[in-house]
Amino acid sequence: MYKQYLRTVIGSMQERTNSDTHEKIVSIFSITLFVFRYPLAGAAIPSLKQHIKRREIYYVDCKVNLCFWTAYSFITMPNTKDKRWNVCSRIAEAKRIFSRINGVEFRDNYQGFDFVGDIYNFINKEQINVHMYTFEDNPPHYELTQNYLVNDSDKQFNILFINDGINAHIMYISDVEALTGFRYCNIYHKQAFRIGDKNLQVQMRNHMKKCQRNDGKIIKKVILEKFAKPFVPHILSNKTYKYLLANNLTHLFKPTRYYITYDIETLEKKVNEKFGDSSQVTATLIPYTIASTIKLASGIHSFYQDIRTDDFLDKWLEQLFEEAKQVKKDNKYIDESIPQYYEVPVIGFNSAKFDASVLFKNLKSKDWTISKYLGQNTVAKQIVVKHQSSSIQLRFVDFKIYSMQHKLKDAVRDFGNGLYKKGRFPHEFININNYMNELNKSEPFPIEAFDNKLRNKKISEVKYKKYLVEAAKHKTRWDYLKHYNILDTRVLIEPIDYLIELIFKYNVDMLADISMSQCSNAIKYSMEYNGFDINGDYNCESTDKSIEITQNYWRAKVESYIEQDNKKDRDSSNN
Template identity: 60%
Template structure:
């Protein structure tokens, strides 16, 4: 409808209401310059102005039915109105639709309090379940509190052995030399063109493009060699045809990756690898991954970013695992991936992507002659192809009968060039007995490598016995009675003969055993931390005195495995981890919550400063204790240079446990946490541990008695010493910051007003502090000691202290990779240098 001064809507119409809302939010009348609602940047302002909670739903599907589900909730504590929208995303573009009835759309009823918990409407017990949840919801202040079920017994954390069933099996049977990586796989790439959608706004318009796949290529690497294939839009159901062939090729790849020995446990998923495919390629073929012939059996990620998708064929049961090559490195362009990791130069033709679109592809690609030079003009970047590069293209394109043939050649080229860098990554990982394509991502690979180094001298038959100094257990009659009742209950459930089972009358007999003997499997002492049970010699018989031996709970658990070698592995790993004080899994919920709460990130609170070399005076802040004011003071010196420290380069030093003179505690070394020792709330003991003078000892024997810890404390830096650190507050934490004039100051608040940016609301930002913001915060021992010893931090309250053993077993890993990185740099081996940097950063 053309613009005119004539009014073309009624005051009660949808258009009129939209214009009124526009004025409320943006503070001005609607005009033709409005470029549309940007959900990512405008939603917060909309919520604050309208005082509504926005709940975003999206569409997905599974094997049985299509479904809609919630993906994000934008909520404000003071808002009571809900605004529900449906986000439709094709992987490139997104559209929002208003949802009037969430229950009818999703088939779920959402909690009226938290708006997060949902129950299926088909559930006959929905009212009961909802009532129970709402009761908890009110108790938890409208928050869903998830509880992680921890393991009952702490077990060694040894990911390079325990996370791979194949390597674990070969290791326990002394056949590690037979271990091999997954080295055969399929790569793929998709070519797309734009489909333009015109959205009118008066006389002007906003053009949104939708990407349509029209050509897909794959390269197969198997034992017999490398070959490629390609399908395009001219073929009926070409994406399904491509998947059919991928499944067919996967049969041979599965055989080639397989071990000849059928007794070796192994995984049979065939990797299908794209480049930057998590957000792009997978979304374009997603709807084709479910059909009458195959189905999605695993989907890791969100509706818009698929980190991993596993598809299984319903007849052959072949499983394809779609992954992105970037999960094994870092964000980079394909050219850089090939150059730095593949150690080669990407040789690929040219194609006029901007020139080909949905309206002209059929006629243009049917032509026999190469594209004209002007077809390669990039209007977005205002660039054109020079004559020399065009002639290179012309010579190559002239070899093909039509532009379709050249397109297929061009599409195929993107798939074999991925093989060399992927193979290099596989080889570099396998040096440390890591099967890269079995792992989920680079972080998991790096984690396995660092523990592979920590356990480098571990042997199945090694002697790792350590004398337990814990308090010996004193079996009481109530304890023994509970154990006896448990044994009888077990036997009765299994319908064993129980008349000769142990009874409470055998108390003195077993008390003497527990006081004078050791566990018959691991030879450890009976202690309160390592409690005893009775293990049956013949599992077909009951718990009788002549059929049981004293055993610790840990050994008893893994003896039930029935595989003596697997049991021995778990026992030996436990002994080794205790001897070397290496980490084990957490079993204490309180300790888990303390650690989990502080695994956090987020946007930083950025402080802007304007500096001009040769003009700006060197400036410092100064706090006036009496006036409670901060002053900005210029010195007489002029700024000439700006130095920036890249913290990434410090990652290795933090976990190396290398000796540095500036580390004043624990013999000038920063040790890593091992196993949880105690969770302490006694104030005297907490103070004793935190302020222990032994932290400064130079004596190695005394140093061994100093535990590492995490302390939950509330405190502040002494006002008289704030000027020591006012330029950079040493307490870095995520906190809720009111974005108002009183908090951020007149200058920054005026900037927000002038730029029409969100303000007068609460934002959570990572920022620098000189106190704990009146909250109890967690600090590891080295952090807290620096605050106390160098910044005069005063502790006002101690909630708890959790102590840990310590180790320096990551030292070898850091030294090895730092040395390799330096040598690779000097030898201009970019592939190895990039690999070492990726592993060091990911391990941190």
């Protein structure tokens, strides 16, 4: 999680939006640090069942919070072929160990082992290294999480730490290699080597030599390229174009022309909840309709779901994955040996802040999961969702990362062809309390329903008459809402197509990049590269006249320096 957070922060720092260019960071006046603490390890928890079955994991059924100490009893009282200690003996041994290390008798109200306050006292008194392993479920595997080491100790204590978010439990690991599939460095226990690797012994031997020499520190060396590589981002950042250029097949290069657009309509639910002294949430957004338009080689079509259907967001995602199969097929190259991008773009307008956050909890289920995330907690610049069975990948992005328009109608006006315009809907009039009653009506919305109290604006008579003409085509307000929602996704098609073709003039695939800054950088170098002949001779010939150093020239030079020294009263005797 921490590594993913770092990648997200770095990616966010490298990207700039139009708003960022109007601001200059002059200081950091506050910072928040999140500290995550292991819960106390105690009695058994329900999630242990799948781990107890493993023969490498030793579990002791104990009703009190003794799990760390019962796990350690397998070190002080190991099982042998002749003797296997029963549960009662292990609990008794655990209590003896507890008393010896802590200097007090064990009591049943003991809360559990605290890694913050207890672990270093334990390893120093017992002179033993503790290696903590955890279980990750996506994909299912066991991995090393933490080492607690004592200098000059070769005793090892391997434990499995299972945490359900509230409670935790510890069990003894008898065979780390069988459990994890890795062999760890015997010296500092940081480097792991896959058991199935045929070069395991050689790699282990080489690593341990370095480990001893560097005192366990991993020292990374910068290895420079033998030959300088040209900086051509429009080539090197696109694996498809790079391959085609190398094979003299650039005439086959094509942009990602087929994609899906989406839009979510939300209702405001007032909550007015306070968090601390200075934070208050006034309202939350509840999604109640969602629509998508799919652009394929065969044409354009749309689909829609709303809150009247149970789990409508999940059903929309199911249909989205089905539609994405054809989008992926249309974007593919006929020659499958050509490296290409298989992620299907799903584009919203201003979706990074709103739509993606509303949809986020539905992007993880038993059928699909988030495989990539770029952005911050409140702004998702890119989310890639992968289907577990079909392997279809949806790449959710915001149209605003490719343009500077703050409003959808501005993007349609600037980049559209004039056939479609954004519709009108009384968002403030419809709320969580009245939406079902109001949308079931068949008559058009009254003119006062379109009043914008936030901006103190009213709809003009001309615009309202245009709305009435459109509303007359639909039986109910639900039908009009469906039309409005789909229209918001349909009007995006022409602006996206316009930008795709505009940027492709410079051999740059817009939807393969993650921002306008990346596209513009690629375009800049593409324009410079345009006149470059890869087979041309670019050996530089100097046109400067050579200087012939004669004795008279050199004498005059020296006398000039001596004269300067004399003027500055500098000692020139040793010159």
